[in-house]
Amino acid sequence: MIRMLEALTRMHLRQHVTHEDLDMAIRVLLDSFISTQKFGVQKALQKSFKKYMTFKKNFNAIVLHLLNQLVKEALNFEEIVFGSNKDVTHIDVKVLDYGITDLKAFFSSVEFGRGNFELDEEQSVIRRHLVR
Numbered sequence: 001m002i003r004m005l006e007a008l009t010r011m012h013l014r015q016h017v018t019h020e021d022l023d024m025a026i027r028v029l030l031d032s033f034i035s036t037q038k039f040g041v042q043k044a045l046q047k048s049f050k051k052y053m054t055f056k057k058n059f060n061a062i063v064l065h066l067l068n069q070l071v072k073e074a075l076n077f078e079e080i081v082f083g084s085n086k087d088v089t090h091i092d093v094k095v096l097d098y099g100i101t102d103l104k105a106f107f108s109s110v111e112f113g114r115g116n117f118e119l120d121e122e123q124s125v126i127r128r129h130l131v132r
């Protein structure tokens with residue numbers, strides 16, 4: 001653990017170890033240990049150590065890709081059912097628990113806004129405005 005901390009500190013050209021270095025070293029250690037366990041044990045350990053397992057992982061690109069896929073499928077559905085999707089001005093995607101614990105950072109991200117998405121908390125939907 002100490003050697004990992006020293007390596008992380010040196011990689012960032014720092015003289016002192018930070019809390020961020022410690023969290024990253026814990027993540028690497030846990031990830032390595034958990035990957036050697038049986039599947040059922042892996043899931044339990046990943047759940048227990050979720051704070052460290054998700055440290056410094058950026059899920060925004062993945063979530064944005066999934067949202068775009070849902071919008072594409074909704075447009076295809078409109079075209080199949082109604083013969084056209086030209087009159088559709090927006091697509092609503094219901095906000096559900098997709099296994100990602102905290103989406104607040106994603107909803108306030110630049111990528112979310114650039115994708116013409118907005119969060120309607122009252123109706124619990126993510127709305128994609130279509131630009132035609």
